[in-house]
Amino acid sequence: MAVYVAQTRDDITDTQLQDILTRLRQVPAKATTRRTRTGFLIVTWAETGPLLEAELARSEHLVRVLPESSSFPLAAREYRPEGSVVRVGAVPVGDGRPVIIAGPCSAETPEVLLETARAVRAAGADMLRVGVFKPRTSPYSFHGLGPDGLAMLRDARAETGLPIVTEILDVRDIDRVADAADLLQVGARNMQNFTLLTELALTGRPVLLKRGLSATVHEWLNAAEYLLAHGNDHVILCERGIRTFERATRNTLDLNAVPVVKHLSHLPILVDPSHGTGATRYVPPMSAAALAAGADGVIVEVHPRPAQALSDGDQSLDLPEFARLATNLRAIGEALGRGRVAAEPELVELA
Structure with a gap:
């Protein structure tokens, strides 16, 4: 399969564009077009x-x-050598200043969610991550509150002003989840759910695409290509660890992927050390390593009382631990010459 990306002249007419597409179909080749600031972009592919x-x-x-x-081709660095910046609400991702996304694995009660949201905002988080639809290996595990939890996300956003990051599992939930969240997360198990990717692309909303459990970098970037090819430029990648023979950690956090992705693609990339390691004690050092490797930010799990969390308590930071992490990441960002990490913290007392 041969794939090419062609940029038209900025003064091309509709008739001239249609003539190009007609001739491509006679090759035979398939093609899709996208309007850009300077004409049209034509992505075309054929066996010949x-x-x-x-x-x-x-x-x-x-x-x-x-x-x-x-x-x-659309995810490739050659397409946008300067790199892409994706805005989630007022937060830019990929502009050189690392961001911090933090929050509980799952929405449990309004009180717990708001307690966490206020605390991570005070410590300097840029966005709030929280799940209401949870894909779990066991059918008997806690699968989140589902649609009933979406109101809690809207309330947390209204209370704190933080953009909301949450996972979406099913195309039937796109509209209602998009109403409650600012960054729609595609989890590892759905990285190659191409129907879901295509439908999410059509929303035009920012998408956080996590790497599959055993996916190669090229498979991951091809999944991103589905979003880009269907018209959504607002794509952020997330390295969350892959499955290897090593059992000392929940997954093997592949920080090699960060510079590899930066070399191959213009898309911003975050790192999830919570899922990547599965253990609270490893989250701070791997967060620091992620920034050193060039990641555009980290997404970590935080809970006021991890031992009581309904899911992923073993890998969640408590509130003081997160405050210390945010302070350290700001210092690392400054040392790397990448500006401040997240907002300056509010001077509040953490319980």
Whole structure:
């Protein structure tokens, strides 16, 4: 399969564009177009690479054709060498200043969620992560509050002003989850749920795409390509650990993936050391290592009383632990010359 990305002239007419697409179909090739600030972008692919390349070369209305280099041309660094910045509410991700996303694994009660939200905001978090739909290995585990928990997310956002990050599992829930959240998370188990990715792309809302349990970097970037190819440029990647033979930690947090992704792709990338290690004691050092590796931020689990958490208490920081982590990450960000990490903390007493 040969894949090419072509940029048209900025003064191309609709008739000229349709003529290009007609000739591509005769190769035969498939193509999709997207309007850009300077004309149109044409992504085209065919089994007959030389014929497709020749057809693209003969068009006077194309100013740039990226050669066949990967199966994820829109996610590739060559497409946007300067890198992408994705805005989640008022928070930019990928502009060089690392961000911190924090919150409980699951929404449990309004009181616990608001207690956590206020505390992480006070410590300097940029966004609040919280799950209401939870994919669990066992059918008997706590699977979240479901639709009943969405009102709690809206209340937490209204109370703190923090953008909400939450996971979505089913295309049938897209509209109601998008109403309560600012960054829609695709979890590891759904990384290659291409129907879900396609439908999420059509919303135009920012998407956080976690790496699959055993996915290669190229498979991960191809999953991101589904979002990009269907018109959603607001994609953030998240390394959350992969499954290996090592059992000392819940997963193996692959920090190699951070510089690899930065080399291959323009998309911003976060790291989740909570799921990557599965143990509270390892979250602070791996958060620091993530920033040192070049990550655009971290997403960590925080709970006021981890021992009482309904899910993932073993990997959740308590409130004072998170406050210390946020302070340390700010210092690391400054040392790396990447500006402050998150907002300056409010001067409040943590219980």
